[in-house]
Amino acid sequence: YHMKVEEDIVQEILHCKDEHNIKDFNKFEFSPRCVPYKHMPCYTIKMFNDLGLIKYWKLKLSTLTRFILYVKKGYRDALYHNWVHAFSVAHFGYLLIQNLNLINENYMTHMEALVFLVSCLCHDIDHRGTNNSFQTKSSTVLASLYSSEGSVMERHHFAQTMCILNKEGCNIFENFNSEEYGQALDLLKNNILATDLACHFRMMKKQKEMIRDKFDKTDSEHKKLFIHMLMTCCDLSDQTKQWKVSKKTAEEIYDEFFSQGDLEKSMGSSPIEMMDRERASIPDLQVQFITDIVLPLFINLSILFPMVQSLVDVLKENRALWEVSKNIFQKYMEAGMKGIAILL
Numbered sequence: 001y002h003m004k005v006e007e008d009i010v011q012e013i014l015h016c017k018d019e020h021n022i023k024d025f026n027k028f029e030f031s032p033r034c035v036p037y038k039h040m041p042c043y044t045i046k047m048f049n050d051l052g053l054i055k056y057w058k059l060k061l062s063t064l065t066r067f068i069l070y071v072k073k074g075y076r077d078a079l080y081h082n083w084v085h086a087f088s089v090a091h092f093g094y095l096l097i098q099n100l101n102l103i104n105e106n107y108m109t110h111m112e113a114l115v116f117l118v119s120c121l122c123h124d125i126d127h128r129g130t131n132n133s134f135q136t137k138s139s140t141v142l143a144s145l146y147s148s149e150g151s152v153m154e155r156h157h158f159a160q161t162m163c164i165l166n167k168e169g170c171n172i173f174e175n176f177n178s179e180e181y182g183q184a185l186d187l188l189k190n191n192i193l194a195t196d197l198a199c200h201f202r203m204m205k206k207q208k209e210m211i212r213d214k215f216d217k218t219d220s221e222h223k224k225l226f227i228h229m230l231m232t233c234c235d236l237s238d239q240t241k242q243w244k245v246s247k248k249t250a251e252e253i254y255d256e257f258f259s260q261g262d263l264e265k266s267m268g269s270s271p272i273e274m275m276d277r278e279r280a281s282i283p284d285l286q287v288q289f290i291t292d293i294v295l296p297l298f299i300n301l302s303i304l305f306p307m308v309q310s311l312v313d314v315l316k317e318n319r320a321l322w323e324v325s326k327n328i329f330q331k332y333m334e335a336g337m338k339g340i341a342i343l344l
């Protein structure tokens with residue numbers, strides 16, 4: 001049974017650029033979270049189309065549309081790890097390929113670009129709003145399936161993506177020969193596994209050395225590290241947007257973290273500080289996260305692409321604003337008005 005792709009969705013897709021008069025869609029400053037929720041599927045198709053991937057791979061519009069609608073359906077209404085997060089991650093992937101000209105400058109083949117965009121879209125599918133250590137600690141079904149190999153959630157995200165590709169009328173790689181098909185799935189799996197924080201920590205050092213010692217885009221190891229770096233940039237891209245967007249998204253993340261903490265408390269175990277709404281200071285945690293993880297990554301990328309320097313500047317501004325709110329928070333804490341500080 002095919003999920004019938006309503007003609008109106010297909011029609012809207014072909015005209016979505018002007019109909020909603022969204023300008024600057026392909027600029028780094030644009031926040032994809034401003035796209036109306038119900039227009040996100042058609043703007044996802046627009047991304048594939050703008051990158052020339054529909055033409056190059058002769059993708060059937062109905063297959064691509066059906067695939068995207070099933071991916072959207074595959075996300076739960078988690079506080080942060082939901083379809084809007086997936087759409088925003090894919091949008092940044094689209095911005096990187098387009099604005100850094102990654103295909104024409106041979107940083108990515110058409111195959112790598114297609115699979116990269118699909119990986120961004122699917123990288124958190126069926127996320128339950130709890131992280132890998134929660135799976136293992138509470139011996140969830142997913143932990144029983146994947147904890148022996150690690151990256152529990154990421155292996156599930158990949159498995160869910162495979163289920164959709166195997167649905168009737170949803171296999172966007174249907175035109176690939178068997179060699180291309182194998183290559184696409186291999187790329188897809190590695191890209192999604194690369195979004196595991198633990199995996200990122202392991203790669204950080206090698207990525208830094210690779211960029212410092214002259215990046216070689218013909219070296220397959222370099223290419224893999226490079227594409228994994230881009231996956232993490234996309235996953236963190238909300239932090240490179242204007243303050244109110246990056247602040248709002250960070251708060252959504254802590255809403256999800258604190259819900260996990262509440263759940264852990266109800267299960268009789270005590271959450272780490274970052275997930276404990278009684279103890280966590282969001283400004284402190286954000287300054288630390290931007291300093292330790294987000295900035296080093298985008299600074300690395302800016303060494304290869306000077307245009308990325310503007311994103312590094314925004315990251316530094318946002319960190320400075322967290323510093324400011326940290327001091328305000330601190331003052332109220334000292335004044336013993338914790339309750340009011342939390343309301344702020």
Ligand SMILES: Cc1nc2ccc(C(=O)NCC(C)C)cc2n2c(-c3cc(OC(C)(C)C)ccc3Cl)nnc12
Nearest residue numbers: 194195196197200232235236239249250253285289293
């Ligand atoms: C604004 C922002 N603050 C965060 C603060 C803390 C953490 C966290 O997990 N800390 C644990 C300790 C051990 C470091 C994540 C945060 N975070 C993410 C994020 C990134 C992820 O993994 C990659 C993409 C590979 C880094 C995976 C999941 C998530 Cl939610 N996305 N945005 C954020």
Ligand SMILES: [Mg+2]
Nearest residue numbers: 123124195196
């Ligand atoms: Mg993830």
Ligand SMILES: [Zn+2]
Nearest residue numbers: 085123124235
């Ligand atoms: Zn994500």
